[in-house]
Amino acid sequence: MEKESCSVENLVKNFYKNKKVLITGVTGFKGAWLCTWLKKLNANILGIGFSPNKNKNLFYSLKLNKEIELHLLDIKNVKKLKKIIFNFKPEIIFHLAAQPLILTSYQKPYLTFLTNTVGTLNILESIKDANFVKSVICVTSDKCYQNNFSKIGFKESDKLGGDDPYSASKASAEIVVNSYYQSFFKNKINKIGVASARAGNVIGGGDWSENRLIPDAIRSIIKNKVIKIRNPKFNRPWQHVLEPLYGYLVLGYKLYYKPNLYSGSWNFGTEKNNIFTVKQIVENIIKFWGFGRMFVSKNFKFYEQENLQLNINKAKIHLNWKPKLSVRESIKFTVDWYKKVLVEKCSPEKITNDQINKYINDY
Numbered sequence: 089m090e091k092e093s094c095s096v097e098n099l100v101k102n103f104y105k106n107k108k109v110l111i112t113g114v115t116g117f118k119g120a121w122l123c124t125w126l127k128k129l130n131a132n133i134l135g136i137g138f139s140p141n142k143n144k145n146l147f148y149s150l151k152l153n154k155e156i157e158l159h160l161l162d163i164k165n166v167k168k169l170k171k172i173i174f175n176f177k178p179e180i181i182f183h184l185a186a187q188p189l190i191l192t193s194y195q196k197p198y199l200t201f202l203t204n205t206v207g208t209l210n211i212l213e214s215i216k217d218a219n220f221v222k223s224v225i226c227v228t229s230d231k232c233y234q235n236n237f238s239k240i241g242f243k244e245s246d247k248l249g250g251d252d253p254y255s256a257s258k259a260s261a262e263i264v265v266n267s268y269y270q271s272f273f274k275n276k277i278n279k280i281g282v283a284s285a286r287a288g289n290v291i292g293g294g295d296w297s298e299n300r301l302i303p304d305a306i307r308s309i310i311k312n313k314v315i316k317i318r319n320p321k322f323n324r325p326w327q328h329v330l331e332p333l334y335g336y337l338v339l340g341y342k343l344y345y346k347p348n349l350y351s352g353s354w355n356f357g358t359e360k361n362n363i364f365t366v367k368q369i370v371e372n373i374i375k376f377w378g379f380g381r382m383f384v385s386k387n388f389k390f391y392e393q394e395n396l397q398l399n400i401n402k403a404k405i406h407l408n409w410k411p412k413l414s415v416r417e418s419i420k421f422t423v424d425w426y427k428k429v430l431v432e433k434c435s436p437e438k439i440t441n442d443q444i445n446k447y448i449n450d451y
Contacts, residue, residue: 103129103341103344104126104129104130104131104180104337104340104341105129105130105131106130106131106132107131107132107179107180108131108132108134108176108177108178108179108180109126109131109132109133109134109178109179109180109181109182110133110134110135110136110173110176110178110180110181110182111123111126111133111134111135111136111181111182111184112135112136112163112181112182112183112184112185112207112211113136113137113138113163113183113184113185113186114133114135114136114137114147114152114156114158114184115135115137115138115147115148115158115160116137116147116184116185116186116188117146117290117292117294117295117296117297117329118184118227118290118329118332118333119135119137119147119184119185120146120147120150120152120294121292121294121329121330121333121440121444122182122184122333122336123135123147123150123152123156124150124152124440124441124444125330125333125337125444126337127152127155127156128441128444133155133156133157134156134157134158134159134172134176134178135152135156135157135158135159136158136159136160136161136163136169136172136185137158137159137160137161138160138161138162138163138185145294145296146294146295146296146436149294149436149437150294150436150437150440151437157176159172163185163203163207163210163211164202164203164206164207164210165210166210166213166214169210169211169214170213170214173214173215173218174214174218177218177220178220178221179220179221179222179223179344180221180222180223180224180225180340180344181211181215181221181223181224181225182225182227182336182340183207183208183211183224183225183226183227184227185203185207186203186204186207186227187199187200187203187204187254187257188254188297189254189297189298189299189300190231190252190254190255191299192254192299193252193253193254193257194252194253197253200253200254200257201253201256201257201260203257204254204257204258204260204261205257205260205261205264207261208226208228208261208264208265209261209264209268211224211226212224212226212264212265212268212272212282213268215280216268216272216273218280219278221280222280222281222343222344222347223280223281223283223339223340223341223343223344223347224280224281224282224283224343225283225284225285225336225339225340225343226261226265226282226283226284226285227284227285227287227332227336228258228261228262228265228284228285228286229254229255229258229286229287230242230286230287230288230289230324230325230355230357230398231250231252231254231255231258232248232249232250232255232258232259232261232262232286233246233247233248233249233250233259233286234246234247234248234249234250234259235249235251240397240399241357241360241397241398241399241400242355242397242398242399243355243399243401243402244286244352244353244354244355244399244402248262248263261284262284262286262353265282265283265284265353266284266352266353268282269282269351269352273347273351274348274351279347279348280347281342281343281344281346281347281348281350281351282343282347282351283339283343283350283351283352283353283354284352284353284354285332285335285336285339285353285354285356286353286354286355286356286398287327287332287335287355287356287357288324288325288326288327288332288356288357288358288398289301289324289325289326289327290327290328290329290331290332291326291327291328291329291418291419291422292328292329292330292418292421292422292425293421293422293424293425293426293429293436293439293440293443294425294429294436294440301317301366301369301370302369302373302422304316305370305373305380306373306423306426306430308380309373309374309377309379309380310430314381314382314383315370315373315374315380315381315382315383316382316383316384317366317367317370317382317383317384318366318384319366320365320366320367320384321365321366321367322365322366323363323364323365323366323397324364324366325357325358325397325398326358326362326364326369326415326418326419327356327357327358327411327413327415327418328413328417328418328421328422328447330413330421330443330444330447331356331411331412331413331418332356334409334412334447335354335356335403335407335409336356338407338408338409339354339407342407350406350407354402354403354407355398355399355400355402355403356398356400356403356409357397357398357399357400357411358397358398358400358411358415359400359410359411360397362411362414362415363397363415364415367382369415369419370382372416372419372420373419373422373423376419376420376423376424377423377427412447412451413447413451421443424439424443425439425440425443
């Protein structure tokens with residue numbers, strides 16, 4: 089694979105302008121941030137969202153429902169999904185729709201597999217005979233890897249797996265993506281670039297999910313309650329939401345022009361020297377907020393991987409992508425968003441756009 093230079097400035101100013109882009113999971117946390125960024129790039133966006141999504145408040149507070157064509161649809165409904173896709177004829181698809189929580193995967197394992205695995209299958213099946221799609225990025229998870237108890241960092245070629253339903257559903261989605269690419273897209277006359285993106289634990293303003301570290305911590309601080317954490321020594325590839333989104337945008341651009349070269353799996357995580365434990369994350373949240381208290385809860389009975397890091401050399405070398413923010417800077421970005429919106433009553437739309445501009449221009 090050849091190395092190509094690619095600057096975010098060129099992508100922001102040029103490539104996505106007037107491109108027809110479909111985003112699934114647009115009413116979710118990452119989907120709303122990606123939609124906001126693509127709107128700034130003057131893309132022609134169609135979004136597919138799911139009404140019960142707990143993070144839909146971010147999407148609507150950003151007024152994105154007034155800016156794009158929106159369809160509220162269950163991703164498991166392949167008939168309706170295909171009809172929407174063929175009516176819109178997107179050039180680029182970012183598939184983010186998912187059941188994103190490990191705890192929920194234990195409570196609703198069947199739903200998790202249907203949404204994360206069959207949902208991905210439905211996207212690929214819907215475009216199998218399409219001649220208008222150029223790039224497809226299926227967002228999975230860093231948890232798609234089989235735990236090998238290594239602290240070095242998972243590479244894209246490492247074994248897939250998952251002991252908990254969420255991880256297994258994402259590993260299954262990865263197998264579906266590879267199978268469909270090899271079987272139906274790789275040798276098409278009108279080639280379609282198909283890639284999977286494996287990102288780390290994403291943080292940022294506007295995440296209102298339950299049983300997730302950052303939103304739980306912010307809610308506790310606002311209510312003057314103790315922040316409860318369950319695994320203080322566990323580490324994750326914590327990164328601000330804009331970091332992997334930039335990776336997805338670069339990948340979409342590369343796939344568009346050289347589908348065979350850039351199809352496959354890609355890790356988007358942090359640098360090796362940016363490893364933070366759960367306890368350190370909460371300590372920094374408290375520091376940047378100005379006050380807060382922490383308590384370690386010991387009654388969580390479900391399995392989670394203790395050490396989880398990604399090797400990002402492939403993306404650094406071949407996409408010319410690398411993280412711009414340290415973990416501490418990512419936490420500060422996140423805390424600033426919540427403080428400005430919840431305490432200072434600033435517009436979520438303004439703060440979100442300001443942070444995207446700052447990320448593009450200052451880093």
